[in-house]
Amino acid sequence: MGTVTPLDPHVAISPAILYFGTPVSLLSTVDEDGHPNLAPNSSVWWLGQTAVIGVGARSQTGRNLIATGEVVINLPSAAEVDIVDRLALTTGRSPVSPRKAAAGYRHVADKFAEAGVRPAASETVTPPRIAELPVHLEGRVTALHPLGGAPSVADASILAVEVGITRVHVRESLRLAGHANRIDPRRWRPLLLSFQRFFGLGDEAHPSRLSTIDEEWYRG
Numbered sequence: 001m002g003t004v005t006p007l008d009p010h011v012a013i014s015p016a017i018l019y020f021g022t023p024v025s026l027l028s029t030v031d032e033d034g035h036p037n038l039a040p041n042s043s044v045w046w047l048g049q050t051a052v053i054g055v056g057a058r059s060q061t062g063r064n065l066i067a068t069g070e071v072v073i074n075l076p077s078a079a080e081v082d083i084v085d086r087l088a089l090t091t092g093r094s095p096v097s098p099r100k101a102a103a104g105y106r107h108v109a110d111k112f113a114e115a116g117v118r119p120a121a122s123e124t125v126t127p128p129r130i131a132e133l134p135v136h137l138e139g140r141v142t143a144l145h146p147l148g149g150a151p152s153v154a155d156a157s158i159l160a161v162e163v164g165i166t167r168v169h170v171r172e173s174l175r176l177a178g179h180a181n182r183i184d185p186r187r188w189r190p191l192l193l194s195f196q197r198f199f200g201l202g203d204e205a206h207p208s209r210l211s212t213i214d215e216e217w218y219r220g
């Protein structure tokens with residue numbers, strides 16, 4: 001038998017958060033009066049044409065998703081991180097909850113002005129897109145799921161929101177050459193959040209056997 005390299009031992013810990021690294025988005029929603037809101041989010045994943053977003057039910061975004069059921073998931077690349085950071089510690093809700101105020105949150109009514117970005121009209125939903133960001137996913141809420149054992153959406157403090165994607169806009173420069181409907185993952189540089197800090201992607205880690213499947217196969 002060859003030499004066995006000793007492994008670094010594991011320790012059991014109890015982290016307050018389990019944010020091991022996920023893409024950052026800015027969620028665009030509107031309230032029942034049509035007033036737009038933006039909020040940074042890092043809890044989104046996709047399967048097929050469905051996105052699932054994790055949001056605080058009592059945030060302005062959570063309330064808007066429940067009330068009007070429409071969203072634009074705007075994705076920044078790592079190059080647009082400053083736009084996201086300008087919206088950190090802000091909420092569209094007034095008054096700010098005591099818990100959030102104690103953490104340093106403040107009310108901001110015009111998040112577009114606060115972030116220094118321009119609204120662009122969406123094509124299938126009411127919430128506006130963010131012109132400065134490279135990817136926009138328009139969508140409609142198809143289901144709301146209370147998380148953390150709450151018996152109903154009304155009782156929940158956090159929600160998983162299922163969103164059917166109705167339109168995808170990407171900057172032309174992100175398209176894979178020769179393919180109308182594909183994004184080049186070597187050009188798309190998502191912004192990631194890991195334990196409250198921002199990161200970009202490193203280099204491609206390894207050839208991918210999965211990528212031998214034609215992307216169109218997933219459309220079925």
Ligand SMILES: Cc1cc2nc3c(=O)[nH]c(=O)nc-3n(C[C@H](O)[C@H](O)[C@H](O)COP(=O)(O)O)c2cc1C
Pocket residue numbers: 024037038039040041042043044054055056058059060061062084087088089090091092093105193
């Ligand atoms: C980078 C970043 C990622 C965040 N991710 C989430 C998230 O995944 N889910 C969530 O509910 N709040 C998340 N937040 C906190 C919300 O943005 C925050 O609660 C905000 O006040 C919501 O704004 P609103 O009340 O106007 O909707 C994140 C904040 C930042 C800055």
